[in-house]
Amino acid sequence: MDGSAPGTRMADYLREHQDKVIGRWTELVVAGVRGRITADEVRRELTDLFSLVVRVVSQADDHAAGELRAALDELSRGRARDGFTPRETALGVFTLKEAVYELVADAADMVPEFLAFSQLVDDLGLRTFEAYSAAREEIIADQATAMLELSTPVVRLWDGIIAVPLIGTLDSARTQLVMEKLLDELVATGAGHAVIDITGVPTVDTEVAQHLLKTVSAARLLGAECTISGIRPQVAQTIVSLGIEFGDIATKANLADALALALRQAGLKVVPALWSKCRSSRSGRRCSSPSRSTCRTRP
Amino acid sequence: MDELPIRSGDDVVRVRQQVRTAAADNGLSLVDQTKLVTAASELARNTLVHGGGGTARVEVVKSPNGRIGVKLHFSDEGPGIADLNLALTDGWSSGNGLGLGLSGARRLVDEFELTSQPGTGTSVTVVKWSR
Amino acid sequence: MIRLQEDLADELAATGAHGVIIDITGVEIVDSYIGRMLSTIGSISRLFDAETVIVGMRPAVAITLTELGLSLSGVRTALNAEKGLEILNGKSRA
Numbered sequence: 001m002d003g004s005a006p007g008t009r010m011a012d013y014l015r016e017h018q019d020k021v022i023g024r025w026t027e028l029v030v031a032g033v034r035g036r037i038t039a040d041e042v043r044r045e046l047t048d049l050f051s052l053v054v055r056v057v058s059q060a061d062d063h064a065a066g067e068l069r070a071a072l073d074e075l076s077r078g079r080a081r082d083g084f085t086p087r088e089t090a091l092g093v094f095t096l097k098e099a100v101y102e103l104v105a106d107a108a109d110m111v112p113e114f115l116a117f118s119q120l121v122d123d124l125g126l127r128t129f130e131a132y133s134a135a136r137e138e139i140i141a142d143q144a145t146a147m148l149e150l151s152t153p154v155v156r157l158w159d160g161i162i163a164v165p166l167i168g169t170l171d172s173a174r175t176q177l178v179m180e181k182l183l184d185e186l187v188a189t190g191a192g193h194a195v196i197d198i199t200g201v202p203t204v205d206t207e208v209a210q211h212l213l214k215t216v217s218a219a220r221l222l223g224a225e226c227t228i229s230g231i232r233p234q235v236a237q238t239i240v241s242l243g244i245e246f247g248d249i250a251t252k253a254n255l256a257d258a259l260a261l262a263l264r265q266a267g268l269k270v271v272p273a274l275w276s277k278c279r280s281s282r283s284g285r286r287c288s289s290p291s292r293s294t295c296r297t298r299p
Numbered sequence: 300m301d302e303l304p305i306r307s308g309d310d311v312v313r314v315r316q317q318v319r320t321a322a323a324d325n326g327l328s329l330v331d332q333t334k335l336v337t338a339a340s341e342l343a344r345n346t347l348v349h350g351g352g353g354t355a356r357v358e359v360v361k362s363p364n365g366r367i368g369v370k371l372h373f374s375d376e377g378p379g380i381a382d383l384n385l386a387l388t389d390g391w392s393s394g395n396g397l398g399l400g401l402s403g404a405r406r407l408v409d410e411f412e413l414t415s416q417p418g419t420g421t422s423v424t425v426v427k428w429s430r
Numbered sequence: 431m432i433r434l435q436e437d438l439a440d441e442l443a444a445t446g447a448h449g450v451i452i453d454i455t456g457v458e459i460v461d462s463y464i465g466r467m468l469s470t471i472g473s474i475s476r477l478f479d480a481e482t483v484i485v486g487m488r489p490a491v492a493i494t495l496t497e498l499g500l501s502l503s504g505v506r507t508a509l510n511a512e513k514g515l516e517i518l519n520g521k522s523r524a
Contacts, residue, residue: 137364138364176330176493183492186489187509190513218493219492221487221492221502222489315459333458333459333490333491333494334494334497336458336459337459337460337461403498406498
């Protein structure tokens with residue numbers, strides 16, 4: 001038994017057979033990626049990893065483990081972003097075991113070393129899988145955020161009146177976004193009235209109601225009055241049975257009613273337009289009757 | 300990691316500035332920055348007014364899945380809080396000045412930890428993650 | 431803050447003004463301490479039969495205050511000084 005560090009024999013063995021191992025490893029990985037990455041590219045990636053693995057096996061320096069972990073994380077994230085399956089990504093690591101095993105299979109004295117090496121590779125493979133998972137979750141979260149943004153428009157209904165049609169559930173994340181967009185729009189337009197339409201919100205329970213109340217509170221701090229519209233009959237029943245109080249916030253069945261209320265509060269009124277096609281207007285005299293049938297200057 | 304003394308109103312302002320810088324430098328949105336700095340202001344004032352002065356620490360942290368966050372730690376050696384549950388209830392929303400603002404501060408952050416021993420002191424740790 | 435209250439009280443007594451507009455456009459943080467101060471100013475003004483309107487609150491501040499659960503009692507709010515004046519002069523129907 002020589003007095004050198006435990007991994008030295010394996011590290012020396014790996015270095016000795018470097019080309020063969022990397023060659024075989026590359027072959028196995030290329031078979032798995034089905035042409036999506038070139039063999040040269042794969043070989044380059046694996047050569048870098050290989051030298052890091054050897055350093056870790058030989059336990060020569062303390063930084064090697066950290067560098068190897070970082071390199072694997074980076075590789076896994078890339079694979080996840082590029083749409084590779086978890087299996088394909090992890091196999092990229094596990095195939096190293098296969099490549100090495102094929103060489104040591106006949107060397108009985110390398111068995112204990114190989115076992116230790118095998119454990120190391122298993123650990124790396126699991127780590128790869130974790131990094132891949134985390135990257136996928138990040139992508140999903142980004143997509144969710146993008147969807148949230150798209151489904152929260154703020155529209156201008158009239159001068160000084162804006163509306164937020166909510167589609168889908170109103171959870172805490174959504175509420176934050178709604179508040180931000182609504183308030184930014186209030187500042188940008190100087191609007192004094194906001195209509196929050198909940199026709200597209202499937203259920204209104206105590207939590208949703210609290211989110212709505214919060215949103216109204218925030219808008220009021222910016223001097224805007226709010227109306228909640230889109231109260232469907234079933235929703236109305238649920239609200240009452242849950243004992244939810246909207247206090248002094250006006251609520252309406254639909255957007256049209258809410259708009260009418262907002263216009264009234266703004267001191268505006270909608271009236272029929274004056275019929276202005278009276279022929280006499282060409283001659284300079286203008287008929288003020290509201291419609292063609294009552295025009296008095298008809299020729 | 301920075302440790303700041305809280306012995307005066309000016310110190311509270313300094314803590315706010317430090318927190319603002321840390322939040323802005325680490326990717327927190329404007330609204331999240333505002334929330335964190337406001338929470339810091341509440342907690343720093345508590346440390347000053349109820350804790351008889353103390354210290355604040357501002358740290359940048361990383362979550363297991365790679366998100367960056369800002370961690371704040373306030374501690375004092377004041378009288379401590381006898382009833383933690385009471386301190387955390389929402390009895391102060393009318394701004395009556397008797398409440399400790401802890402329940403409000405808790406709503407502004409993502410993680411909130413409060414430990415207090417009557418006679419020994421109080422410490423509060425909060426974290427706000429970037430999205 | 432305390433000086434602001436004192437100066438304000440003096441000014442209200444001297445001029446008999448019926449309204450106070452506090453512009454917080456430049457205020458980045460409103461915590462419970464400042465919130466209480468604002469409410470106190472509202473109370474002081476009311477003793478002089480004047481109404482207080484806070485204007486220019488930043489969206490981030492409004493969202494934070496709502497989350498904090500702080501209700502600024504005793505004062506009204508408006509988007510800007512112009513609208514604040516409308517409220518004070520009774521032109522706005524709000």
